[in-house]
Each structure stands twice: as structure tokens, then as C-alpha cells.
Amino acid sequence: MRRAQWAPALVVAALLISACQPSTTGGGGAQKPAKLTIAAVQGNEDAALKAVAPLYEQKTGIKIEIVEFPYDQLFEKLVTTFKANSPTYDLVMMDDPWMPKFGTDESLQPLDSTYGIKRDSDIPDVVYDVGTWPPPRGPVPPKAKGKAAHLIGVTIVGNVEMFMYRSDMGPAPKTWDEVKANADKNKKANFWGYVVRGKATNPIVADFLPILWSFGGDVFDSNWNVTIDNAASLKAVKFLVQDLKAAAPPGSESIDAADRSRLMAIGQAYQSTVWPGEITEIVENSTVSQVKGKVSYIPMPAGPSGKGIGMMGNWLLGVPKASSNGQAAADFITWLTSSDTQKTYVDKGGIPARKSILNDASLNQKNPYFAALAKSLEAVPNWRPRTDQWNAVETILGTNLNAALAGLATPEDAVKKAADQIRTLMKGAGY
Amino acid sequence: MRPRRSWRAVLAIPVFAVIAILYAFPLYWLLVTSLKSKAELYQTTLTLFPEAPTFQPYVSVLVERGLWVLLRNSVVVCGLSVLVALVLGLLITYPITRLEVSPRVRVGILNWALSLRFLPPIAVVVPYFGVVRTLGLYDQPQALVLIYSLLNLPFTIWMLKGFLSEIPREIEEAAFTDGAGRWTAFRLVLLPLAWPGLFAAAVIVFTFTWSEFLFALILTSTPNAQTFPVGVQGLVTQFEVIWNDMAAAGTIALALPLVLMVLARRYVVAGLTFGVVREK
Numbered sequence: 001m002r003r004a005q006w007a008p009a010l011v012v013a014a015l016l017i018s019a020c021q022p023s024t025t026g027g028g029g030a031q032k033p034a035k036l037t038i039a040a041v042q043g044n045e046d047a048a049l050k051a052v053a054p055l056y057e058q059k060t061g062i063k064i065e066i067v068e069f070p071y072d073q074l075f076e077k078l079v080t081t082f083k084a085n086s087p088t089y090d091l092v093m094m095d096d097p098w099m100p101k102f103g104t105d106e107s108l109q110p111l112d113s114t115y116g117i118k119r120d121s122d123i124p125d126v127v128y129d130v131g132t133w134p135p136p137r138g139p140v141p142p143k144a145k146g147k148a149a150h151l152i153g154v155t156i157v158g159n160v161e162m163f164m165y166r167s168d169m170g171p172a173p174k175t176w177d178e179v180k181a182n183a184d185k186n187k188k189a190n191f192w193g194y195v196v197r198g199k200a201t202n203p204i205v206a207d208f209l210p211i212l213w214s215f216g217g218d219v220f221d222s223n224w225n226v227t228i229d230n231a232a233s234l235k236a237v238k239f240l241v242q243d244l245k246a247a248a249p250p251g252s253e254s255i256d257a258a259d260r261s262r263l264m265a266i267g268q269a270y271q272s273t274v275w276p277g278e279i280t281e282i283v284e285n286s287t288v289s290q291v292k293g294k295v296s297y298i299p300m301p302a303g304p305s306g307k308g309i310g311m312m313g314n315w316l317l318g319v320p321k322a323s324s325n326g327q328a329a330a331d332f333i334t335w336l337t338s339s340d341t342q343k344t345y346v347d348k349g350g351i352p353a354r355k356s357i358l359n360d361a362s363l364n365q366k367n368p369y370f371a372a373l374a375k376s377l378e379a380v381p382n383w384r385p386r387t388d389q390w391n392a393v394e395t396i397l398g399t400n401l402n403a404a405l406a407g408l409a410t411p412e413d414a415v416k417k418a419a420d421q422i423r424t425l426m427k428g429a430g431y
Numbered sequence: 432m433r434p435r436r437s438w439r440a441v442l443a444i445p446v447f448a449v450i451a452i453l454y455a456f457p458l459y460w461l462l463v464t465s466l467k468s469k470a471e472l473y474q475t476t477l478t479l480f481p482e483a484p485t486f487q488p489y490v491s492v493l494v495e496r497g498l499w500v501l502l503r504n505s506v507v508v509c510g511l512s513v514l515v516a517l518v519l520g521l522l523i524t525y526p527i528t529r530l531e532v533s534p535r536v537r538v539g540i541l542n543w544a545l546s547l548r549f550l551p552p553i554a555v556v557v558p559y560f561g562v563v564r565t566l567g568l569y570d571q572p573q574a575l576v577l578i579y580s581l582l583n584l585p586f587t588i589w590m591l592k593g594f595l596s597e598i599p600r601e602i603e604e605a606a607f608t609d610g611a612g613r614w615t616a617f618r619l620v621l622l623p624l625a626w627p628g629l630f631a632a633a634v635i636v637f638t639f640t641w642s643e644f645l646f647a648l649i650l651t652s653t654p655n656a657q658t659f660p661v662g663v664q665g666l667v668t669q670f671e672v673i674w675n676d677m678a679a680a681g682t683i684a685l686a687l688p689l690v691l692m693v694l695a696r697r698y699v700v701a702g703l704t705f706g707v708v709r710e711k
Contacts (some may be wrong), residue, residue, distance in 0.1 A: 037653060039652070041668075041669065041673065042665045042666075042668050043668030043669050043670060044668070044669075044670055044671070045669070065653070065654075067653045067654065067657075068665050069654065069665060069668075070664060070667050070668060071666050071669045073648065073664065073665075076648075077652060079647075080560065080649060081652055084560075084564045084569055086569055086652070088569075088570055088652045088653060089652070104565065175675045180698075256669075257669060257670045258668075258670055258671045261670060262473065262673070265473055266473060266474070266475050267475075268475070275670065277669065277670045278670045281670055281671055282473075282670070282671065287469060287470050288469055288470055288472075288473035289473070290473075408527075
């Protein structure tokens, strides 16, 4: 009788505990797994991946589970998961600046030597290069010197930073001087000549690096010496925080990509740099944009160096070392990046890297940025410096640039402070 | 002759009205935004009312984004944490309030519990990560249950201590006189009398746990164990802040603790004023 009085409570407790039990997924080892789990970035970049994943299940019977995180949290989650050597994820989606960190830490499995993934001539070499560690060109970090290069990530989002402008209001700028002239000419009440993506750390650095390179500056030289405080780099900083800011909305220091694409979409801005994800999700999205068809996309304008240099922002898929489903994960990458799947992938809003797709006339009509993306890839865009310290460097540089943009520091003071801090950081890391 | 209102009363009405608006407006704005379509959010002018109210953001959050799974996890993890914290809390509180325990031991236990409460979670998240990984509980809801129970234990102890101290010992002693053992007296006499306190403690612990983010983010990696707050933060993407979905998620997250608080407000107020602020 007494036991019966406690029975309901015990039943409730048992139910709660059983609800906590992990679901069995099956798979593992060399056998075909029941499920592949992918850690992905939430937003436009993984939308097409989610859309085509069920097709893979239909074809192979392997369920694709996609676990999404915002940009910053995804990086942190991958770092902690790799540190834990947890087999939670069979595949991970990575922004290309993260590759040096994961390459140096040897967190990923080689896709070429272990699973036989080869380069495809329809995909530009630079796209494979960005997923190769150590990097096949440019300075190599001390810890990676002398190591054999392997493909550790394959691009599934062929992002390159480009430039957008209101083509219904003026011609395409060929140089950054023309960008400045157009900004001043078109600025009026409630309409901004240029939008600076000036939020601290990653956003402002992503906005600034193409300008920096086009002005002949850089963060490091080929021997990892810091050059962000040389004359060309300082000129680029002044151009961003003084010249372009003069035509930009107030509060530029807190503007991020979401604010920028919104200003373009509601017809309150003339031009800015742009990532493909902003185009498909907002600017060319007819349900929210008032300027669809009025905006054109071009590769980065040229600077005083005579070159316009875009910046890579590819998203890659890699296989963590701890995954016990490596072969199945590699098979998924091969399927996803195949020519046939990429057609469906693009139809679902995916951003491709295949030349045949980017240059397809009918697809160009539906995706007005494809031609500019193809040209940007063909011109071999720069990647962010291939150092495992990049996240810390980006934080230092982005914080100081943001201070200069906000008027809290002069451009000279900002670059000096950034350069000093980066030198100390790099020295401490053995560079 | 009408009674004259004092100038204080006249002044109080607009002051309290302003305060009420300041408190209520964010909630109103949250609700209204959750009923707006994405197209409406991209208009150049802000509107106080949705032009075409839609429940699509709720469908998007719960069904299309699959956050109902995380919502279920939150309910399960919070429910179990409350259960464990209350059981442990009673095991610790009963002896120090109902048995002959020296004041030194009693105060020592209470101070120890209080010191746990002062521990900033960020200071222990990395060691906990190591422990959880070693125990093989990474990405398992059990890890969150254990940690949430531990973090909420001090509050539970202090709150239950207040309630149990208010129950006269004579009532329990009467049960002993009638032949009841300590366990029977606890179960049939003390627990029913302490029920409002347990309920209040449960509601407050549930509410604290419901909105916990740091441990849930660090110690989980898939919907197997992720909780609702972890899913909500995913609505800020790199190129877009999905305001209507985020507002819908916020409204959902707000609803359950709000309902519980309304149901238990009398007990919660009592619980927060009993013995919590003084050592008897």
C-alpha cells in the first residue's frame, strides 16, 4: 500500500529519466551509418545544404542531421568538440579563416590521401587551395613548415566578397576613387552614399581587407612581419574611416551585414561591399527588397595599386579526426560537390564554386551575381593570412579599426596600437 | 462633499502609469513583432500593430527550424533539475531544521550553501567541461541536470529552510505521540504542510534553470541535449537578424515561466520573504 502511494512519483521520475536517454543512431566503423551529423552555420550559407540533404537520404538511406549554430558559436563549438575529441559530428562546416587553426591542431582528417578526393578542373584551384593545409602558397606558419600538404576541407559555399551598387542610378565604379565620388554625389537626406560594415572585430576587418589590399597594404609581409602600420596600410585606413565614413550612415561603428543589406533593400543606400549570402537572402529577395533588379554586382574596384582584390570567404566541409564515419562523410562531400547535385543546390539558393554553373547563362539570369563571382574567383582573390593566430589578430585589428571609425582614436594611433599588439601576439606564438 | 485626493496620490497615478508602460512595452513589442511577417519588418516605417498578423514565425521556430525538440529538452532538463534539487535540498534541510543539530553545524552548512551561490558560473565552466567529458556525459542531458541541480541547491536549501522552520515542531511531535515514525511523520505531516514552500522553490528553480545559457551552450552539441535558449541564439545569423522568429521564440520562452509564476506568485513571495534573508 505504501509503495503504491509513491508509484505515481516513481513513474514520473522514470519517464523523465528515459526521456533523457540519447537516441541511438547506429552506424560506426566501416559499416554504412544510419546517420551523418553535420555542424553547420545558421543562415543563408547552410540553407541549400539543408534543402538537398533529404535527397541524399533518398539515394543512400543515410539520414543527414544538420545541427546549426550562429557564426561565433560554431567556431567555439568546433574548438571545444575537437578538444573533447568527441565523435559528435561526422562533418563540420568551417569558414576558411578557421582552416589554419584546425589544420595546425590536426583536428581534421586528410580528404585526399585517406578518402581519395581529387581536384576537379571545373572548380578553380584557389578553391581547393583554401582547403589545403599547410597552404600551398604564401607564408607558412612555423608549426606547419615542412609538413606535407593535404586537402582537409572542400568548399561548399563559394563566397568571395564583391561590390554592389545601384545600377539604376549610376555607372559601375572602376576604382575606389570613383566609389568615393559616387558616394558623395548620391548622398542625400535618408539616402547614404556608402555603407561601412563597421562593427568591431570580424565585420570591420572583412570590410576593410579588400580596401587594404587594393591600396597596396597588408597585415603581414611574406615573412610574417607586421605591415599594418606602413604608409600604404595607413592610407587605406584613412580612406575607410574618413573618406567613406563621410558618406555613410551615422553609427557606422555598430553596423553589421544585416544592417547593410537592410539599408540596401529598403532603398536607403547606394553602394557597399557585399557577400553573396546578403544578395540571395535580402537584396534580391523579392519578398523583402524594394530594389530587386536595381542593384548590380561587380568584383572589387581597383585601388592605387591598380588592382581590385576580392576576399575569399568560402565555407568548407571537413571530417573531424574523431568521426568514426569518415568514409561515409567523404562520400557525402563528393556527392554534394558533384556537378549534378550542384545544379539542385544552386536552385535551392546555394552559392556554387563550379565554373560551368557560374557561367551558365540561364542561371546568371536567376542569380545576377554569378558573373561577378566567376570573375572574382578567376582573378584569384586573397585569403585572410593563413595563421593559426588569425582569430586573435582579427580581434586586435577589428577593435582598433572600430575605435578609429567611431572617432575614439586617430587612424595613426589605431594602426600603431594594432601593429604593436599583433607583433607581441605573433612573437609569443613563435612567429 | 467629495474626499480630497492628496497631491501624492494625484502624482502617483501618472508616475505608475509611466512605469507600467516602461515595463509592459518591451513585452508588447515582443508579442507584436512575433506576429509580423518578414516583409513587414523590412518596411521603412515601424508600425505599432501588425498589418497582417501571422503565426508563421511560431510555425517557423517550432516546426521548420525544429526547435520544438529543444523546447522538449528544456522541459525535461528543468523538470529533472527541480526534482533533484528538491530531493537533495530536503535531505540537507530536514536535519538542520527538525533535528537537534548544533548551531555551528547548521550555520556552517548554510554558509557553505551560500558560498556555492556566490560562485560565478563562468569560473567553473571549463573544469565542468573537463569533468563532463571524462564522465562521458558530453552532449547528454544528464550533464545539464547534474549541474543545474548543483547550482540551484543553495537557493533550494535556503528557501526550504525558511519554510520548514515555520512549521511548529509540536505538530510533528504529536504524530510521534500517535505512534508515527520519523519517516511517516515527514511524509504525512511535514510534507503536506511544506507543500507551498516546495512548490514555490520548484517554480523559482525551474525559472532559473529555464533561462540558463552558458552551460547549455558549452556542454551540448546536438539537439539530443541542447535546450531552447541555445536554439534561440541561432536566430542571429551572419547576414540577418530574424527578428520575427526571434520574437516568437522569446514569447514561447517567456510563456511557461510566466504562467508558473502567476500560478505560484503567492507562494513565491512568501518563499522569498521567509527565512531567506535571516538566519533563525
